[in-house]
Amino acid sequence: MAGGGILGQMSWRSLLVADDHTEEVIMNFKFTGLALAALLFSTSAVLASEDVSPEMKTKIEDMLKAQGYEVGKIKKEDGNYEAYVKKGGEKLEIVLNEKLEIVKSEND
Secondary structure (H helix, E strand, O other), X not given: XXXXXXXXXXXXXXXXXXXXXXXXXHHHHHHHHHHXXXXXXXXXXXHXXXXXXXXXXXXXXXXXXXXXXXXEEEEEEOOEEEEEEEEOOEEEEEEEOOOOOEEEEEEO
């Protein structure tokens, strides 16, 4: 088997036979897999969320406060605005479209 690294020096059969390096090989696979999963997850979250301009935040806050909501975080995702609010002790996520129409409201 050609290649570098620990796998290049071993055959697949030797991976099935426990020896002094088996635990190290398994830990390397686990660590690499976890690091890759964390990288993919964090990259997708960053790419999906967009910045909301201060002017738009103010518009959304004013609109929701006028309806009796206590407004927390506001973000833009997938073309919609998501506002995390409280009303009557209940936490909600309100989704607004570009026209600032509420398209979805659900418990957070």
